[in-house]
Amino acid sequence: MLQALEGSQAIALAVALCRPQVVAAYPITPQTHIVEGLARLIADGKLQCELVSVESEFSAASVALGAVVAGSRAYTASASQGILLMSEVLYNIAGLRVPLVMTCANRAVSAPLSIWNDQQDSMAVRDAGWIQLYCADNQEAVDTTVQAYRIAERTELPVMVCVDGFTLTHTLEPLEIPSRDQVDAFLPPFHFARALDPLHPISSGTLVSPEYYTEARHAHHQALLRAKDEIVTADNDWAVLTGRASGGLLEVDGPDDARVAILTLGSVFGTLLDAREEYPQLGPVKLIKLRAFRPFPVEALQQVCVGLSDVIVLERALSPGSGGIVGAEVRAALAELSAAPRVHNFAVGLGGRDVPLDIYPRLLAAIQSAFPVRFAILDVELDKLPAEDR
């Protein structure tokens, strides 16, 4: 049954269906409604769970880590400054191979201060060793949250579910909340093999010498690469159970004969779907939704890009002094193809800047040039800047 729900409320319901025993979080816009939703479910007796309202995001992540290591399914959520404050713990959680799920309600990073959406926060921790899954709409946010627990617990890797702040978290959409039976059938009760147990004491998080550190990093990298299978399997199994899939590692939408593709992550995908309908005269275009950014699906991406002449990468973050983050990785992956498409890279929607439908014709026009666009920020209004900053 479809219900009209705010994204955050829907995510809270999805989390609750996964039966976490410990939730720890700290308020930050636009994540706050999710945790408030969970608090309400607990207060109403609909969720039996310890809610630990901590004094910082650093402690939120730490409490969640401690809870998993003590044998409980746990959850946290944050955004922006909170993600950055957590970052040391995020690396630690991943290195300890702790199966935790968190939501990142994507938001720009200060300074200048902005509470609005882009994806600089999750991109800043892309190398922390977490699985990162980006959601294009709130139905995906719900379904991906449930899938994330199974992926995390099967791979012993933490999963960050990235949801565009406001655009998704604060927007009402008609969506389907899975039933308790569906979630219970999909997600077995929590079990962590390395849980602390006085009858079988183990030491975790020990000091390692150069003799072992390299091997630990190798094992972690391999685990992330192997996780691709679990991500696909989880989505397939979920589709069998509910009839809904979220795209596995990535999803392609568009005619086979298209020579141009636009790739993006998160809610901009929906904008592009609408835009393509709005401008049918611009010819066949494939739209690629990159759902898994970590692990980066090199092979899957190569496969769907065979035969393309141009790939446009649209992302909501950048590495200042270098350029696009996703763009650079896509370019590197596609460079291995024998007839590699040209890769054009744009940052859009920074700090909540609107991403209007008419970027679609503008993008397709911009790639008509003789050289690929290595990187550009779209819609910079130079007249707002002093001459020396243009």
Place this chain on the structure above:
Amino acid sequence: MSDLAETLMPIAELRRNQPRFRGLEAGHLACLGCGQALAARLVTEAAGPDVAVANATGCLEVFTTAWPQSAWRVPWLHSLFENAAAIASGMEAALKAQGKPAKVLAFGGDGGTFDIGFQALSGMLERGHNVLYVCFDNEAYMNTGVQRSSSTPHAAMTTTSPPGKARMGKRHLKKDIISIIAAHNIPYAATASVAYPSDIRKKVRRALEIDGPAFINIHSPCPLGWGHDGSLSIEMARLAVECGLFPVVELERGALTGTMPLRAPRPVTDYLKPQQRFAHLFQNDPRAKEELEHLQALADHNIETYGLRGERPDPLDSAGADTVRRGGVRWA
């Protein structure tokens, strides 16, 4: 068979009653005379096997767990430097949710407790987690090579508070951590010293009986950082108590409920002189004299504030506390 089974102690009880359970085994890599190693062993002995430990980064973590070896016989997790209290909070919340009785211990050095982990600790105390947090106070960042912390005593030399023409060691006072902890009005807060093992055991047991957060700060000499012979660690710890610079006290719900009286307070110089970190206070320098007077005043202030001056011999005072439970000297 069944008769015999009935007369046997249940396994769980047997585990808890092992006469000398060792949570921290010998064979770790601590320096000779490390106060913290001894204190951690005493704490885990008293706490027994049914615990889970969250350990902050620092010497204790490093010298006990050089992969693939570990000296711990209790479940133990090291996460980061500044989050031991939050990790312990999470463990406790999880065990509570699972209905498991294990007690959670958090261990940190003074740097991890007074400074960088202070916020997480304050949060843990405020939220009332059923955790015993133990700080092993060796009065500097030892693991990184003896830098000053907010627990370093006034005038002490560290690598970041060196004495010189313009300075006489650390300019600031040792942070009064126990008052700050007690101000959270937690059920139990105490200080202790490795010089008094039976007092440590008693306090750990007391802390674990209580439901709710407890905190013990254990003064733990570091021969390397303080600059004394490793064989003198216990002596140094005892002198710190006996001169009044490290008062041994207990506070319940913020109110003072116990002190270790000083039978005959010693001058602070007895404590300071054998330590290299105070060597500059014993040079022919008018500033040195001033600093010694300052330190003596601090000790006197502690003695006054906590009413430490014992009137007559007491089996639990600074001279008796360590011997009485070992069947040593008995006092009328």
